[in-house]
Amino acid sequence: KQEVTQIPAALSVPEGENLVLNCSFTDSAIYNLQWFRQDPGKGLTSLLLIQSSQREQTSGRLNASLDKSSGRSTLYIAASQPGDSATYLCAVRLGGGADGLTFGKGTHLIIQP
Amino acid sequence: GAVVSQHPSRVICKSGTSVKIECRSLDFQATTMFWYRQFPKQSLMLMATSNEGSKATYEQGVEKDKFLINHASLTLSTLTVTSAHPEDSSFYICSASVAGVENIQYFGAGTRLSVL
Numbered sequence: 001k002q003e004v005t006q007i008p009a010a011l012s013v014p015e016g017e018n019l020v021l022n023c024s025f026t027d028s029a030i031y032n033l034q035w036f037r038q039d040p041g042k043g044l045t046s047l048l049l050i051q052s053s054q055r056e057q058t059s060g061r062l063n064a065s066l067d068k069s070s071g072r073s074t075l076y077i078a079a080s081q082p083g084d085s086a087t088y089l090c091a092v093r094l095g096g097g098a099d100g101l102t103f104g105k106g107t108h109l110i111i112q113p
Numbered sequence: 114g115a116v117v118s119q120h121p122s123r124v125i126c127k128s129g130t131s132v133k134i135e136c137r138s139l140d141f142q143a144t145t146m147f148w149y150r151q152f153p154k155q156s157l158m159l160m161a162t163s164n165e166g167s168k169a170t171y172e173q174g175v176e177k178d179k180f181l182i183n184h185a186s187l188t189l190s191t192l193t194v195t196s197a198h199p200e201d202s203s204f205y206i207c208s209a210s211v212a213g214v215e216n217i218q219y220f221g222a223g224t225r226l227s228v229l
Contacts, residue, residue, distance in 0.1 A: 004156070036220075043119070043206055043222035089157070100147045100159035100172075101208075101218065 002027045006090050006104035014112050015082055021075040021107045023090030028071050031099070035064050035075050036089040038106065044089065048075070080111045115141045117209050119221025126197055127229055134192045134224045136207035142187040143209035147218065148180075151204040163190045197228045 003026045013019055023033075032051045036044040048057045048064040050073070056065040063076040077084060087108045091101040116139040126132055136146055146163040161182050162170045169182035179201075181193040190209075194201055206223035 034218075041223075041225065044220040046217075046220075049217060091157075100149070100162055101157075102159070103149075103157040105154070105156040 002030075002092060002094060002102045004090055004092055004102050004104035006088075006107050008107055009105065010108040010110075012110040012112060013080060015080060017080050018076070018078050019080055019109075021077070021088050021090075021109070023073040023075070023104055025071045025073075025092050025102075027092075027094065028068050029094065030068060030092045031095055033064075033066055033073050033090065033092045034101065035062075035073075036091065038087045038089055047088075082111045082113045085109055085111045115209075115211055115217075115219040117143075117207065117219045117221040119207055119224055121224060122222060123225045123227075125227045125229065128198050129196055132194045132197055132226060134194075134205055134207075134226075136190045136192070136209065136221050138188045138209045138211075138219075141209075141211045143190075143211065144187065145210045146184060146190040147208045147210075148182065148190075148192050149206050149208070151206065157206065160192075194226065197226070199228045202226055202228045 005024050007022045034049045035047045038044050050057050050066040061078040066073045087106040089106045091103045093101050118137045118139050120135045144165050148160045149157045151157045159172050160175045163182050163184040165184045165187050171177045184190040204223050208218040208220045210218050
């Protein structure tokens, strides 16, 4: 059974710092990996999607890497801002069609002004 | 981009009542929709996979008779929590895949269910 672990569970840093969120998964036979942002009481916002054949994806200040063989992914946030405060979720998908996502518990991030 | 609408966003009900949650794909056809729930401080867990015109596939440990799923059209799936109890209080969220582009799931805003 696929398990997804995110470290750290919580993180609080001053504004402007660069930071790294970690995600690991037990079954390396994934179809893709996705990073989401979840704001309190709200749904999910997809940040980056990495296909199994890719090594990284970038969007603005965000960069996600994928090392499928070792079962790891990192989300790098550059020049953090208070608006980045949220819970960041990592999710993997085993199949391409009818498979749902397996999520980690998330990293609760607070960026101090 | 693809938009998924989920309604209601919040519901409070008495124990023993049934609650229906709707998930709609607004600007695309979704052959597959997924239902997840999230208990406090836990990860989102897949409950069931809903395919248009066929019976839903439930994950292990999810009671199909308690969580009724109907996917009658390519733009609408509903989740009915029957005879809800306080332990069913949770955050329920749906997602949908665009027909032909199943590698991406778009999520609704979720429904916060509180059963008194």
